[in-house]
Amino acid sequence: MKNNIRVERAIKNISQGDLAEQVGVSRQTINSIESNKYVPSTVLALKISRVFGKALEDVFMLEEED
Amino acid sequence: MKSRFLFPYWCRYLGWGLAIAHVPISVIGRMNGMFNILDDQSRNLSLFAGEHLFFMCTALLMTLGLFLVAFAKEKIEDEQIWQIRLDSLRWSIYINYLILIISLVFINDTGHILELNLWVPLIFFIIRFRWIIFRLNQSLSREG
Numbered sequence: 001m002k003n004n005i006r007v008e009r010a011i012k013n014i015s016q017g018d019l020a021e022q023v024g025v026s027r028q029t030i031n032s033i034e035s036n037k038y039v040p041s042t043v044l045a046l047k048i049s050r051v052f053g054k055a056l057e058d059v060f061m062l063e064e065e066d
Numbered sequence: 067m068k069s070r071f072l073f074p075y076w077c078r079y080l081g082w083g084l085a086i087a088h089v090p091i092s093v094i095g096r097m098n099g100m101f102n103i104l105d106d107q108s109r110n111l112s113l114f115a116g117e118h119l120f121f122m123c124t125a126l127l128m129t130l131g132l133f134l135v136a137f138a139k140e141k142i143e144d145e146q147i148w149q150i151r152l153d154s155l156r157w158s159i160y161i162n163y164l165i166l167i168i169s170l171v172f173i174n175d176t177g178h179i180l181e182l183n184l185w186v187p188l189i190f191f192i193i194r195f196r197w198i199i200f201r202l203n204q205s206l207s208r209e210g
Contacts, residue, residue, distance in 0.1 A: 024144070025142065025144035025145070025146070026140075026141075026142040026144050026146070026147070027206060028146065028199075028202045028203065028206050029144050029145070029146040029147075031202075031205065031206050031209060032146060032202065032205075035205070035209075038146050038149070040145070041145050044145060
């Protein structure tokens with residue numbers, strides 16, 4: 001699964017730390033999700049999408065191999 | 067995220083304190099003629115006295131310390147930390163049983179196998195867990 005959190009953050013002009021604080025996780029977790037090292041739970045994915053005011057599938061996308 | 071069944075963050079420091087405290091107690095005890103009850107199981111020992119008390123103050127102090135270190139919460143205990151925790155726990159159980167099976171086959175000393183079994187899962191868990199968190203922090207500082 002890939003995501004465009006980095007792009008959405010740039011549009012909203014918020015840092016990894018700000019996003020982490022808003023969704024209640026550590027900065028390391030946001031960084032791991034952005035670099036596709038960690039796949040978040042559905043709850044966390046929904047929370048992140050809500051921060052950006054977007055639908056889940058606008059932020060997270062399935063890849064061929066998923 | 068709710069993190070049940072974990073000790074508060076400060077327990078990590080208490081745990082290191084207990085694990086380190088076991089070293090001087092062990093050294094002083096041995097200098098005063100105490101022995102590890104697992105070294106000589108043929109002797110009859112009275113409970114909560116002499117060597118048994120010494121065993122509790124050393125082996126169990128160390129085990130309790132490592133247990134607290136392993137299962138104390140992180141500053142921010144989120145779902146990624148949980149995943150790393152579970153993964154490290156799985157690996158430590160694999161390694162422990164591998165060592166246990168090998169030692170049961172090749173070593174005829176159940177006392178020391180018990181001692182090994184007491185520490186290996188905790189020590190391996192702590193090393194693996196801290197190593198993954200260290201690498202996460204490193205990649206975070208690399209990206210700024």
